[in-house]
Structure formats: structure tokens, C-alpha cells
Amino acid sequence: MLQSIWKLCAASLQDELPSQQFNTWIRPLQIDESAAPLELKLLAPNRFICDWVNDKFLNRIRELALHYHQDKNLNVAVGVVVRTAPGFQSRPVIAEPVNVTQEIPVISAPVARVTKIDLPIPKLIEIADNSVDYEGKLLNNAEELLVDQGARSTPELDVEGGLKHSNYLNTSSTFATFVEGKSNQLGLAAARQVAENPGGAYNPLFIYGGVGLGKTHLMQAVGNAMVARNPNAKVVYLHSERFVADMVKALQLNAINDFKRYYRSMDALLIDDIQFFAGKERSQEEFFHTFNSLLEGGRQIILTCDRFPKEINGLEERLKSRFGWGLTVAVEPPELETRVAILMKKAEQVNIDLPHDAAFFIAQRIRANVRDLEGALKRVIASANFTGRPIDVELVREALKDLLALQDKQVGIDNIQRVVCEYYKIKMNDMISKRRSRSVARPRQVAMALAKELTNHSLPEIGEAFGGRDHTTVLHACRKIKELQEETADIREDMKNLLRSLTT
Amino acid sequence: MINLPQQLSLSVNLNDDATFENFYAPAQTHNAMVVQGLREQLDGKGEAFIYLWGAPGCGLTHLLQAACHQAQELGLSAQYLPLRDLVGYAPDELFVGLEDLDLVCLDCLPSIAGRSDWELAIFNLYNRLREQGKRLLVAAEHSPRELEISLEDLRSRLQWGITYQVHSLGDEDKQQALQLRARARGLELGDDVAQYIIQRLPRDTNELFWQLQRLDHASLAEQRKLTIPFVKKVLAI
Numbered sequence: 001m002l003q004s005i006w007k008l009c010a011a012s013l014q015d016e017l018p019s020q021q022f023n024t025w026i027r028p029l030q031i032d033e034s035a036a037p038l039e040l041k042l043l044a045p046n047r048f049i050c051d052w053v054n055d056k057f058l059n060r061i062r063e064l065a066l067h068y069h070q071d072k073n074l075n076v077a078v079g080v081v082v083r084t085a086p087g088f089q090s091r092p093v094i095a096e097p098v099n100v101t102q103e104i105p106v107i108s109a110p111v112a113r114v115t116k117i118d119l120p121i122p123k124l125i126e127i128a129d130n131s132v133d134y135e136g137k138l139l140n141n142a143e144e145l146l147v148d149q150g151a152r153s154t155p156e157l158d159v160e161g162g163l164k165h166s167n168y169l170n171t172s173s174t175f176a177t178f179v180e181g182k183s184n185q186l187g188l189a190a191a192r193q194v195a196e197n198p199g200g201a202y203n204p205l206f207i208y209g210g211v212g213l214g215k216t217h218l219m220q221a222v223g224n225a226m227v228a229r230n231p232n233a234k235v236v237y238l239h240s241e242r243f244v245a246d247m248v249k250a251l252q253l254n255a256i257n258d259f260k261r262y263y264r265s266m267d268a269l270l271i272d273d274i275q276f277f278a279g280k281e282r283s284q285e286e287f288f289h290t291f292n293s294l295l296e297g298g299r300q301i302i303l304t305c306d307r308f309p310k311e312i313n314g315l316e317e318r319l320k321s322r323f324g325w326g327l328t329v330a331v332e333p334p335e336l337e338t339r340v341a342i343l344m345k346k347a348e349q350v351n352i353d354l355p356h357d358a359a360f361f362i363a364q365r366i367r368a369n370v371r372d373l374e375g376a377l378k379r380v381i382a383s384a385n386f387t388g389r390p391i392d393v394e395l396v397r398e399a400l401k402d403l404l405a406l407q408d409k410q411v412g413i414d415n416i417q418r419v420v421c422e423y424y425k426i427k428m429n430d431m432i433s434k435r436r437s438r439s440v441a442r443p444r445q446v447a448m449a450l451a452k453e454l455t456n457h458s459l460p461e462i463g464e465a466f467g468g469r470d471h472t473t474v475l476h477a478c479r480k481i482k483e484l485q486e487e488t489a490d491i492r493e494d495m496k497n498l499l500r501s502l503t504t
Numbered sequence: 505m506i507n508l509p510q511q512l513s514l515s516v517n518l519n520d521d522a523t524f525e526n527f528y529a530p531a532q533t534h535n536a537m538v539v540q541g542l543r544e545q546l547d548g549k550g551e552a553f554i555y556l557w558g559a560p561g562c563g564l565t566h567l568l569q570a571a572c573h574q575a576q577e578l579g580l581s582a583q584y585l586p587l588r589d590l591v592g593y594a595p596d597e598l599f600v601g602l603e604d605l606d607l608v609c610l611d612c613l614p615s616i617a618g619r620s621d622w623e624l625a626i627f628n629l630y631n632r633l634r635e636q637g638k639r640l641l642v643a644a645e646h647s648p649r650e651l652e653i654s655l656e657d658l659r660s661r662l663q664w665g666i667t668y669q670v671h672s673l674g675d676e677d678k679q680q681a682l683q684l685r686a687r688a689r690g691l692e693l694g695d696d697v698a699q700y701i702i703q704r705l706p707r708d709t710n711e712l713f714w715q716l717q718r719l720d721h722a723s724l725a726e727q728r729k730l731t732i733p734f735v736k737k738v739l740a741i
Contacts, residue, residue, distance in 0.1 A: 028581075045601045080600070168635055211660040239635075241628045273657065276624075306657070371664040378551055378666045386537040402647065402669045 002040050006031045009064040013057070025053055029078070039075045040065050050080040168237045169227065172349075173220035179345050181338025184214055187329045191218045194300060195225035198268055202327040204291075204301035208308055209331035210500070212369030215304040218331070219270050222302055226268055237270040244276075244283045251282075260286075264293040268300040274323075275305050278314030288319055295325075333500065334370065339363035342370055343377055352381055354391055361393045365404055367503045376400055411454045411502055413465040419502055420447040423494070432467035445477035446491070450498060452478050518584055521713070522569035526688050528673065528681030535563075538668045542571050545639055546578055546607065553634070553665025556643045561708045562672040564643035568609040571641055580606035587622075588612035595625035603632035606639060613644035614651065623655040630661050640665075673709060678702055682712055686730070689720050693730050700732050704741045715739055 013026050028049055032041035042061075044050035053061075062076045175195070180188050187207055194202050205222070207215045223235045243263075250259035263269065269290070277284055294301055305312065308330075309323040334342060340356070340363045347354035358380075366376045383399035384391045397404070417431050424443040431444055444466060451462045452474065459471035466474070484491040524543065529535035544550025556564050568584055575582035583605050590598065595616075602608050608629070616622035633640050644651060647669070648662040673681055679698045686693035693716075705715055722738040723730055735741075 045604060211656045212664070239628070239631045241631065369660055371660045375663045375665060375667060379668075382541055382551070382666055383537065386540055387532075403649075403667070 001037070002035070003031055003033060005065055005068045006040065006042070008068045009061055012064050013060070016060075025049060025057060029053065032079075038071065038073050039077065040069075042076075042078045043081045044078060045081065050078055053078045167223065167227070167235050169220050169223045169235065170237075171224060173217045174224050175221045177345070177349065178214065178217055178221055179334075179338060179342045181334050181341065183332035183334045183338060184218070187215075187218050187331045190327050190329045191222050194302065195222045198222075198226055198300035199298040203295060204303055204323060204326040206303050206305065206309060206323050206326065206328040207331060208305045208328065210306065210333060210369060212371030213331045213333060214370055215331055216272050219272065219302045219304055222300075223268060223270050226300075233267045234265060235268040235270070236266055237272070239272045240274050240276045243271060243287065244280055247283055247286050260290070263290045264297075266294065266299055268302065269294055270302045272304050273306070274303045275307065275312050275315075277319075278312055281316075284316050284319055288316070288322075291319070291322060295322075301326075332496075333368065336363055339367070339373055342373055346374060346377055347381075350381065352384075352391070355393075358391050358393050358396050361396050362400070365400070367499070376403065379403075413451045413455060413457060413462060416450045416454065416502060417447050417465075420450065420498060423498055423501075432465075434467065445481050446494060446498065448474050448477040449481035449495075450502065454499075454502060518569045518572055519566075521685065521688065521717075522566045523573050523688075524567075524570045526685055527563060527566055527570060528677060528684050530677075530680075534669075534671050538567070538670055541666060541668060542567060542641070543574065545641065546571065546574055546580065551666040552637070552639045553630075553661075554639075554641050555648055555662050555665060555667045556641070556670050557645065557647050557667070558670035559672050560645060561710050562670045563709065564670060565611055567670065568611050568641055568643050571607060572609055575607045582607040582609065584609045584611065586611045588615040591615055591619070591622070595622045596628075599625050599629045602629060603636045603638055607641065608633060608638070609641045609643075611643050613642055614646060617652045618654060620654065623653050623658050627655055627658040627661065630658070675702060675707065678707060678709060678712065681709065682716060685713055685716055686720075689716070691716075691720055691723065691730060697730050697732055697735055701735060701739075705739070 010026060010029075014022050017026065028045050029042040032043050035041040040061075042053070044053060058076065058078060061078075065074055065076050066072065175188075175192065178184075178188060187209075190202055190205055191207075194200070194205050205219075207218055209215055220237055223237050226233045226235050247256075247259060250256045271287075277287065291301060303323060305323075309315075309320045309328065312320065340359045343359040343362055344354060344356070347359070354377075362373065362376055362380070366372050380391060380396050380399045384395060387395070389395050417428065420443050421428050421431055424439075424446075426440055426443055430440045431447065433440070435441070448462060448466060451457060451465070452459070455462075457465070459474045463469040463471045463474045481491065481495070485495055524539050527535070527539060529539050538556065541550055541554060545552065545554055556567060558564055565586070572582040572584045581604075583602060585598075585608070587610055610626065613626075616626070630640060642662065646652075648659055648667060651659065651662070653659055679695075679702050682701065683693050683695075683698050686698075701712065701715065705712060719730060719735060719738055722728075723734070726734075728734050
């Protein structure tokens with residue numbers, strides 16, 4: 001009955017509203033068939049649509065519903081479907097029903113509000129956990145969700161309790177597509193070891209390093225290798241946010257035991273960006289137990305993080321300590337040769353002919369991380385496709401014009417001098433002065449070497465910028481710093497840190 | 505018919521004029537490449553994550569809304585979200601379920617720069633969209649490198665897809681753009697009248713198109729063609 005009433009209402013709204021508005025706000029609404037006979041409950045796919053419909057269309061929907069239903073006691077409400085991790089039962093959150101006989105003030109305030117509580121929407125209430133009213137419809141939705149995920153060709157896992165879950169592994173992130181270099185050698189070797197002997201000595205495998213350096217790729221390569229070897233292996237990759245969200249939903253739905261069973265039944269649990277657990281005490285507590293359970297069962301855990309475990313603020317000490325039980329490996333920014341090799345590999349993967357000099361040109365200028373490199377290459381390819389020209393240095397230069405101009409702007413000699421002064425805590429006047437004491441001369445030499453490496457200025461120009469020095473002084477500084485980098489760890493570390501802060 | 509407050513309709517509802525066809529980008533120009541990139545994003549042949557940036561008035565909002573229009577023509581679901589108007593919301597709640605859409609368009613990204621809750625929510629949304637094989641289109645006045653966001657993980661993801669700068673139009677192009685927009689509205693805007701408008705009004709394209717809309721309404725109401733005297737009277741210039 002209510003289904004047909006809603007169809008009539010929707011048809012009227014379709015006539016009344018521009019198609020854009022109808023498609024955006026009304027079409028996504030679904031009727032909750034399990035509602036009481038005098039309750040027209042509509043479910044929006046997300047909070048945003050729910051708010052908007054409540055705010056702008058509820059009165060009209062109510063008028064139409066009343067017109068077609070002819071019963072003044074009809075209640076109309078719009079809520080949002082609570083999404084849960086696949087395998088957990090979805091449950092709706094429904095806006096408090098509005099009796100059609102009530103007057104609701106028309107709200108015409110702008111959408112942006114200062115705080116959440118100011119939002120002009122009905123109060124949200126949650127349906128009691130043990131209610132069975134919604135099972136039929138929403139369980140169907142949950143199953144549809146699973147079918148969708150299956151269509152993405154990510155295998156689903158049957159785990160204890162009959163729950164299902166996509167493993168979320170990106171099948172293209174394998175060892176074969178990973179480019180090895182000095183910067184990631186150790187991480188790659190460790191990952192290969194783990195893939196061959198999961199649950200062995202390197203457990204957990206903790207991979208850390210800056211953004212966009214291939215940590216996720218390495219982690220997923222292990223997962224893919226495990227699944228390739230044993231298609232029934234229960235491997236799941238997830239971002240730490242999903243773990244937290246799943247746990248919160250499980251708590252809300254009184255399904256924490258399902259949650260525990262699910263995560264503790266894995267052969268390998270791969271959690272990305274573990275630093276986002278910081279400050280989330282309940283999630284840490286749950287993860288701590290999951291971690292222990294998996295480790296005791298000889299299951300593999302792989303974690304990635306943007307920093308060394310001990311440096312994660314807001315993380316419990318016992319977790320930090322456990323993260324160090326297995327093997328902790330760092331992934332560094334790729335050096336020039338590796339960057340060139342990455343570009344060549346990526347181009348090959350999409351069947352693009354990338355000449356070596358063009359790859360070299362990009363790699364010289366995009367230094368920060370692999371994501372930036374990939375982004376730059378995609379732009380070059382788009383430009384080549386659009387213009388119909390083959391890729392060469394000239395085309396690269398044009399395609400990345402704004403990026404390179406920006407880089408030149410950011411990495412000027414003055415910028416290098418400023419950053420080096422801050423790093424070594426010396427004054428700018430000293431940097432360009434005639435003083436030759438070691439405490440000033442060494443930073444000056446470092447800055448000159450960086451200026452030669454990061455800018456296109458000539459040696460005389462660089463010398464001029466450092467208090468009118470001769471170009472041979474610049475040449476000497478560059479040679480000296482190169483030697484020192486080979487001999488002493490301190491200078492090597494200084495150069496690495498300075499390069500990072502100047503190029504990211 | 506339901507009337508939305510003008511402010512709301514401007515901020516969230518899509519402008520009917522905002523289509524790829526209505527975006528002035530002559531063949532072989534940089535902006536034409538941008539439009540092609542956006543079309544390919546929707547066709548599934550191109551990059552799923554696109555970041556557009558450019559000076560105010562260069563047409564970023566137009567392109568994002570055009571992508572939504574195009575998505576709907578292709579039977580895809582899309583959502584345009586102007587972050588400038590939404591900063592009062594709790595981002596985690598706003599973004600729930602958006603990964604189910606085929607395309608999410610986030611406009612005015614700098615509005616939330618420095619807001620850790622928003623940055624994290626967009627970072628998480630990005631990951632979910634990627635996980636689900638969906639598309640994201642983002643627009644900002646600055647390139648990702650210049651964006652004043654503190655979450656480096658987000659910055660690096662924003663640079664992972666294709667970043668296009670959208671170029672602003674020169675005066676001649678603005679005249680052409682105005683005439684193209686007029687034609688799309690069924691208006692005839694001669695060279696002399698277009699020049700007259702360009703020379704006398706602020707040359708910001710948003711302002712020009714807004715004034716064109718006024719002229720359209722006035723010409724319809726008074727059943728008059730767009731002549732210099734008529735334009736002069738309506739726009740009081």
C-alpha cells in the first residue's frame with residue numbers, strides 16, 4: 001500500500017521538480033517496507049541527502065502523501081540507512097516521525113551552519129538494536145552491496161559465522177609491478193620473505209616511511225602473493241579508518257562479537273596508515289586483542305605507518321612495543337635511477353612509449369614521491385593523447401609547465417638559503433658573509449650544493465647569490481659535500497632532510 | 505512546484521547552463537584538453553581522480569557541475585558539493601555513503617584547508633572511492649602543492665591523479681564565450697553588443713554570465729532583441 005503511495009508521490013515530484021533536483025534528492029530515496037501501516041518511512045543513502053530532503057522537501061512529500069493516502073494519521077519520516085562493514089547487518093537510522101497533522105515551520109536558512117546542532121533537521125534516533133522490523137529489506141541491501149563488490153572482481157571471503165568480506169586487495173599491486181631501488185630494497189626483501197613464509201619470523205611486518213613511497217604497494221604485494229599461492233587464504237587489506245569504522249558500527253549494532261570473530265579469523269591482516277589509530281583508545285584496545293589473537297595463532301600481520309612506531313603520539317605503549325616484535329623496515333624516497341625506472345615501468349604498463357631522456361627529465365624534477373611521479377606521467381600521457389604528438393622532452397616541458405614553474409618558484413636560491421639557515425640555526429647574514437669558520441662554512445657549502453642540484457642557475461650565478469663568490473668556490477663546495485656524504489653519516493642525513501623539506 | 509531559496513539553489517543545485525558544451529574551450533587549446541580529460545573520466549577511459557585548479561572566474565565550478573550533468577546523461581550517479589557552503593557540517597556524516605556514487609565533485613577545496621576534521625574526512629573519502637573504483641573531481645584556486653593543507657597523506661593523494669590547471673580567458677575569448685553562452689540560451693548577441701558589454705562591465709566571467717542571464721530575462725519579458733540601447737537600459741551602463 002505505502003509502496004504505491006510513494007510511487008504516486010515520486011511521480012508527482014518528478015513532474016514538479018527540475019530533473020536535476022529530482023535525480024539528486026528524490027530518486028535515491030527508498031521506502032522502508034517494514035514500517036508500520038501508517039508510517040511512510042523513506043531511507044536516504046547518506047546523511048547529506050537525508051538532511052536536505054528533511055529540510056526542503058518533507059513538507060511537500062507529506063502533502064502529497066496525505067493527498068494520496070487520505071488518512072490524516074499518516075506519519076512521514078526520512079532517515080538514513082546505516083551502512084555497515086560487509087557481513088554486518090545494516091540498520092536504519094530514522095528521523096523522528098513527523099505526524100502529518102503537525103505544523104512544521106518552513107526553513108529557508110542557508111545550508112552552511114556554524115555547528116552541527118544548528119542544522120535544521122529533525123532529531124535523529126536509532127532503532128533499537130534487537131528490533132527485527134528492518135531485517136528483510138536491509139539485509140537485502142547488504143547482500144546487494146556484497147554483490148556489487150563481487151563485481152569488482154575482488155574475491156570475497158567466507159569466514160567464521162558465515163560473514164563475507166571483500167579482501168580489498170588491488171590486484172595490480174604485485175611484486176612484479178614493484179620497482180626495486182636502494183631506497184626500498186630492505187622493505188622489498190622483507191615483504192618477499194613474509195609472502196613466502198607468512199606468520200614466520202617477520203611478524204608483524206611494520207613498514208614505515210613518508211607519503212607515496214610504495215608502502216601500500218609492498219603490503220598488498222604480500223597479500224596478492226599469498227592469495228595467488230592459496231586462493232582460499234583469508235587475507236584482508238584495509239585502511240585503519242575502515243577498521244575503526246567497522247568497530248564503531250559493530251558496537252552500535254551490538255555485533256562486536258561478529259567483528260572480533262571476523263578479524264581474528266584472518267590468515268593475514270594488512271592495515272594501512274596505522275598512525276590514524278592515534279588518540280582512538282577504544283579502537284586501540286580492540287586492535288590490541290585482535291593483534292594478540294592473530295599473532296598467537298601464527299597469522300601474519302602487516303602494518304604501514306608514516307613514522308617509526310615509537311614516534312606515534314597518542315598510541316598506547318603496549319601497541320608500540322608489539323609493533324616492534326617482528327621486523328620494522330623503512331622505505332625511503334626513491335633516488336633518481338629508481339624514479340626513472342618507476343616511470344618507465346608505469347609507461348610500459350599502459351603501453352606508452354616513453355623515451356629514456358623524457359623519463360629522466362621528469363624524474364630529475366619530480367623528486368618527492370611516487371604519487372607525484374605518477375601524477376606527472378599521467379598528465380604527460382594525457383597531453384600526448386590530446387595533441388597526437390609523441391612523448392619527448394619538449395612535450396614533457398609543455399605538459400608540466402605550471403608544475404615546473406611552481407617548482408622553480410619554490411626552490412629558488414633564496415629559499416634554499418633560508419631553509420639551510422633554519423636547519424643549521426645560523427643567520428642569513430652569515431650565509432652570505434666572508435666568515436670561514438666551520439660552523440658557517442659547512443652550511444654554506446651544503447646550500448651551494450643544494451642550489452646546484454635543485455635549480456638551473458649557473459655556477460657564477462650561484463656564487464653571486466652567496467655574497468659574490470667565485471664559481472670555483474661553488475664547484476669546490478659541491479665536490480666537498482659529495483665527498484662528505486660518502487664519508488660521514490651526518491652530512492648524508494642533513495642532505496636527505498634538507499632535500500625532503502625543499503622538494504615536498 | 506517547490507521553491508528553493510535562491511541562496512540554496514545557487515550553492516548546491518546545479519546550474520542548467522553549466523555543461524561541457526557551454527564551456528568555451530576552442531579546439532586544440534589547453535582548456536579543450538581539460539574538457540576531454542573530464543569527459544574521459546566519465547567514459548571510464550580516463551583517469552578516475554582529477555584535480556582542477558585555476559584563478560577565480562576561470563570556470564572551475566562550471567566544469568564540476570558540467571561533469572555532474574554529463575554523468576547523469578550517461579546514467580551515472582553524481583554529487584556536487586561546494587565545500588565553501590558546507591563547512592558548518594560534520595564532514596564524516598556528510599560523506600557517509602558517498603563512495604556509492606559514481607562521481608563525487610568537491611568544489612572550493614581551500615575552504616576546508618587547515619581543518620583537520622575535513623582533511624581527514626576527504627582523505628578517507630578518497631580511499632573509499634578508490635577502493636570502490638569510483639571517481640573524484642576536485643577544484644581549488646591553488647595547485648595541490650600550494651594548497652595549505654596539513655595532512656600530507658591527503659596532498660599526495662590529490663597529486664596522484666591528473667592535475668589540470670584551467671586557464672583564464674583573455675578578453676577576446678571572453679567575448680566569444682559570452683556569445684557562445686548567449687547562443688545556448690537562444691539569444692543573438694552581435695559582435696558590437698558583446699564588445700560593448702565587455703568594455704563596460706567587470707570582466708570577470710561569472711559576472712558577465714550573470715549579466716547575460718539578466719539580459720535574457722529582460723529580453724524575454726520585453727520581447728526585445730539584444731541591441732546596444734536595450735543592453736544599456738537593462739544593465740544601466
